[in-house]
Amino acid sequence: CLCPSSAGNAPVFSAHPSVSGCMFTCCHGNRGGASTPAISAGSLESGALVTISRVADGEPVSVFLDPACPDLSQDFLRLEALHSSLLHALTNHNADDHRNGGAVQKLGDDLKALSGHAHNLRLAADSLKRGQGALDQRMDRLQNEQSRIIQVLSDSHSGILKLAESCSDSLLGLKRETESLGRLKSELSRNIAQTGQPVSAAVQPRDCSDVLASGVSVDGVYSVFPTHDPEGFMVYCDMSTDGGGWTVIQRREDGSMNFFRGWEAYRDGFGSTTGEHWLGLQRIYSLTRSGGYELRIDMADFDNATAFAHYSDFSVGRDSVNPEEDGYPLTVDGYSGTAGDSLLKHSGMRFTTKDRDQDQSENNCAAYYQGAWWYRNCHTSNLNGQYLRGGHASYADGVEWSSWTGWQYSLRFTEMKIRPRRPES
Ligand SMILES: [Ca+2]
Numbered sequence: 001c002l003c004p005s006s007a008g009n010a011p012v013f014s015a016h017p018s019v020s021g022c023m024f025t026c027c028h029g030n031r032g033g034a035s036t037p038a039i040s041a042g043s044l045e046s047g048a049l050v051t052i053s054r055v056a057d058g059e060p061v062s063v064f065l066d067p068a069c070p071d072l073s074q075d076f077l078r079l080e081a082l083h084s085s086l087l088h089a090l091t092n093h094n095a096d097d098h099r100n101g102g103a104v105q106k107l108g109d110d111l112k113a114l115s116g117h118a119h120n121l122r123l124a125a126d127s128l129k130r131g132q133g134a135l136d137q138r139m140d141r142l143q144n145e146q147s148r149i150i151q152v153l154s155d156s157h158s159g160i161l162k163l164a165e166s167c168s169d170s171l172l173g174l175k176r177e178t179e180s181l182g183r184l185k186s187e188l189s190r191n192i193a194q195t196g197q198p199v200s201a202a203v204q205p206r207d208c209s210d211v212l213a214s215g216v217s218v219d220g221v222y223s224v225f226p227t228h229d230p231e232g233f234m235v236y237c238d239m240s241t242d243g244g245g246w247t248v249i250q251r252r253e254d255g256s257m258n259f260f261r262g263w264e265a266y267r268d269g270f271g272s273t274t275g276e277h278w279l280g281l282q283r284i285y286s287l288t289r290s291g292g293y294e295l296r297i298d299m300a301d302f303d304n305a306t307a308f309a310h311y312s313d314f315s316v317g318r319d320s321v322n323p324e325e326d327g328y329p330l331t332v333d334g335y336s337g338t339a340g341d342s343l344l345k346h347s348g349m350r351f352t353t354k355d356r357d358q359d360q361s362e363n364n365c366a367a368y369y370q371g372a373w374w375y376r377n378c379h380t381s382n383l384n385g386q387y388l389r390g391g392h393a394s395y396a397d398g399v400e401w402s403s404w405t406g407w408q409y410s411l412r413f414t415e416m417k418i419r420p421r422r423p424e425s
Helices: 073-195 208-213 263-268 281-288
Strands: 037-041 050-054 061-063 220-224 233-238 246-252 293-300 306-316 330-337 413-420
Touching: 073 208, 073 413, 208 220, 208 233, 208 246, 208 413, 246 281, 263 281, 281 306, 281 413, 293 330
Parallel strands: none
Antiparallel strands: 037 050, 050 061, 220 233, 233 246, 246 413, 293 306, 293 413, 306 330
16 A cells, blocks of 8 residues: 655555555545545556545545455454444534524524514504504594684684774764863853853754864854754855854855845845855844854955955844844954955945845945945945956946955955854954
8 A cells, every 4th residue: 555655746546566365545644524435446457446536635545455355354444433433423413403403493482482572562552553542532522622712712802802892982982972072061161151141052053163063074054043043044164264163154156146136135045055145134143143253254366366354243233123124234343364354344334235225325336336235335345246257347346355356356256154253362
């Protein structure tokens, strides 16, 4: 038996001729490995009957069986040893399998434990789900309750707002009433101071100043009930000029109304209170016979210039027992204004119309100057004259206010208005 030569790279195994009868060669002493040996019939060249090759490292191990050698005891011993070694290896291998089996068993146990745990978790999840359902129901109930409370609060809030609004309106109304009562009180005080007797102004307005005192401050037509004409009549109230409260007694503005009229027309009045008109001597008397009235005359020409004349005292028939029979004499005093005075010379004169001559002229001034007025020996003013529209060639027969525009200019607009004299006047 020869071991591979250490000198050559390619090991050589061969039969040893000197060993006859039995030969078994192994040369794998220091070559480890446990790969499965391959057994084959020996080749003719090697002379071996059986060759066992280990192919793990490509180096065959050859076993030679000499058929002429019957004594194989040593060889069997070695084979048994080899067999034992193989068994031992197999045992170790089975032991590994056993250990693996134990691990699988342990994994199975763990899996069971995990399944149980998952079951418990599922039960817990179901319980939680049921709990959540109950919580959802309670949340719904709470939300419904909250909505109801919000609605109640909203209703209460709007109710309180309405109540506050109503209170505010009531307070405003009371304030207006208080102001109106204050004005009426001061008016009554003024009347008492002026006339020495209380007047029931709060019930029915005597004139436009009472209408104004009652809280109405819009220009327009109102009913008035003078103390001496309790049945009353309609007048136009100027609530704008110089504090308002003026009762209009004459207006010229467009020539639409014929002013060249007789006594009865001037006694009773004519025209429309909203347009050109004469209130009437009897009504002017009713308003002013108690005295204490002031007169204002507003004027305008055809160039849009304006002027006014104010008299702090004005009345008609003040001292007359029978004013018509007395001719509605004029009392006027206390001029101020921008138009100049053209009326004071007429104070004390009776009223003359074309059909009732009560002037101091040998003629009828009304007929002569185409108007109706408190003529003396005729006039310095002729506000009821013809509507001649500005400058005219004829003399003093238009709507004249001589101190402002002379005797040959007929005014575009005139408005005579009266009101009770105020304490400071
Ligand atoms: Ca005369």
